[in-house]
Amino acid sequence: MTGGNAGIGKATAEGLARLGARVVITARDPARGERAVEDVRLRTGRGQVDWMPLNLASLASVRSFADDFGSRFDRLDVLDLNAGAVHSRRRLTEDGYETQFQVNHLGHFLLAQLLVDRLRAGAPSRIIVVSSDAHTGARRGLDFEDLQWERRGYRSMAVYSHTKLMNLYLTFELARRLEGTGVTVNAVHPGFVGTQFGRGGDTRLLGLGTLIARPFSRRPARGAQGVIWLAASPDVEGVTGEFFFDCSPARRSKPARDAEAARRLWDLSARLSGAA
Numbered sequence: 001m002t003g004g005n006a007g008i009g010k011a012t013a014e015g016l017a018r019l020g021a022r023v024v025i026t027a028r029d030p031a032r033g034e035r036a037v038e039d040v041r042l043r044t045g046r047g048q049v050d051w052m053p054l055n056l057a058s059l060a061s062v063r064s065f066a067d068d069f070g071s072r073f074d075r076l077d078v079l080d081l082n083a084g085a086v087h088s089r090r091r092l093t094e095d096g097y098e099t100q101f102q103v104n105h106l107g108h109f110l111l112a113q114l115l116v117d118r119l120r121a122g123a124p125s126r127i128i129v130v131s132s133d134a135h136t137g138a139r140r141g142l143d144f145e146d147l148q149w150e151r152r153g154y155r156s157m158a159v160y161s162h163t164k165l166m167n168l169y170l171t172f173e174l175a176r177r178l179e180g181t182g183v184t185v186n187a188v189h190p191g192f193v194g195t196q197f198g199r200g201g202d203t204r205l206l207g208l209g210t211l212i213a214r215p216f217s218r219r220p221a222r223g224a225q226g227v228i229w230l231a232a233s234p235d236v237e238g239v240t241g242e243f244f245f246d247c248s249p250a251r252r253s254k255p256a257r258d259a260e261a262a263r264r265l266w267d268l269s270a271r272l273s274g275a276a
């Protein structure tokens with residue numbers, strides 16, 4: 001799973017390790033990766049957990065992670081695209097893309113392309129995309145003329161909402177393309193979860209809001225429940241192309257039902273990530 005060194009991802013790793021799964025989390029910072037692995041091992045007693053380096057803001061890092069993963073592990077049953085970030089200022093990645101666009105969407109798009117053969121070979125297998133109810137904030141859908149937020153004013157939560165809509169488009173389009181292969185693809189909204197999300201880096205204002213709202217938030221373990229269910233439950237065997245919240249269908253905005261936009265984003269992402 002991407003980004004399992006903190007928050008919902010770490011709680012998901014713990015839950016899956018308790019079920020006896022062998023879990024590989026990713027981290028950008030080796031110290032944080034090692035600490036998370038130690039924590040999960042300690043808390044689960046027998047948990048088989050490893051960490052591997054991955055920075056979604058670098059397409060080279062995504063490629064190198066996929067290569068390393070391929071040489072270390074011969075099977076992949078569940079791919080959990082969990083990592084996410086929110087930034088208050090428009091910054092470009094080393095690949096020249098707006099950072100939230102790349103971290104929350106494009107990097108995951110490429111990773112899924114690079115690992116899909118392995119998932120297909122080991123089918124039945126599952127892909128989970130951690131999206132959010134925040135996708136409803138992208139009320140008019142994506143602006144394909146300005147996906148990188150060069151022309152519009154950069155509002156961090158608006159940009160975030162658009163990337164969470166992209167997560168749903170990736171889910172629905174990938175599910176459509178993998179129909180009949182035994183690889184299912186579903187998205188999940190974890191609820192409002194008290195994690196470090198939005199409190200790191202340059203998002204102090206958002207961090208303050210999160211701090212005030214924290215008493216109303218779920219604990220990471222609660223947020224992870226829906227992800228663990230999608231990863232392991234027989235209830236969702238063969239179910240694909242859905243979006244869940246608390247193990248039930250989640251509400252989708254009208255733009256989220258736009259299959260043409262999902263296809264268009266797919267084609268563009270294939271080109272921008274070099275996966276085409």
Ligand SMILES: NC(=O)c1ccc[n+]([C@@H]2O[C@H](COP(=O)([O-])OP(=O)(O)OC[C@H]3O[C@@H](n4cnc5c(N)ncnc54)[C@H](OP(=O)(O)O)[C@@H]3O)[C@@H](O)[C@H]2O)c1
Nearest residue numbers: 003006007008055056057082083084132192193195196197
């Ligand atoms: N918390 C909520 O209320 C909520 C609600 C709806 C959806 N979500 C979604 O849930 C997912 C997990 O969020 P969380 O709340 O658990 O947040 P979190 O505690 O901040 O964890 C985010 C994870 O993503 C990793 N990450 C950030 N930037 C990365 C990059 N460039 N490359 C690779 N990994 C990166 C982080 O690693 P570092 O430790 O290195 O930063 C961390 O492991 C996100 O997709 C978020 O959109 C959260």
